[in-house]
Amino acid sequence: xxxxxxxxxxxxxxxxxxxxxxxxxxxxxxxxxxxxxxxxxxxxxxxxxxxxxxxxxxxxxxxxxxxxxxxxx
Ligand SMILES: [Zn+2]
Numbered sequence: 001x002x003x004x005x006x007x008x009x010x011x012x013x014x015x016x017x018x019x020x021x022x023x024x025x026x027x028x029x030x031x032x033x034x035x036x037x038x039x040x041x042x043x044x045x046x047x048x049x050x051x052x053x054x055x056x057x058x059x060x061x062x063x064x065x066x067x068x069x070x071x072x073x
Contacts, residue, residue, distance in 0.1 A: 008052035009045040010070060017050035027053055034059060040070065 008015040018026035028050055037051065037059045059066045 003045060003048045005049050007049060008055055009041045009049045010051060010055045013052060013054075015050040015052035017052075019050065031056060036063070040067070 005020065006014055006017065017028055018024040019028055033051060033056055037056065
């Protein structure tokens with residue numbers, strides 16, 4: 001499987017992450033990503049693809065719903 005670092009591992013949409021750009025001002029530098037959410041990323045994508053903002057906010061808002069929806073994909 002080819003890893004696209006610009007695609008969110010959860011919703012498969014563009015994560016808009018700029019962390020790969022020098023002197024970036026990416027939102028992911030300032031947002032706190034829950035440890036539990038990181039562990040939900042498939043192993044082959046961990047530390048490779050960023051999670052998008054929508055998924056982080058959805059997880060923080062309603063963790064159980066997020067996990068349930070993840071299982072239906
Ligand atoms: Zn996402």
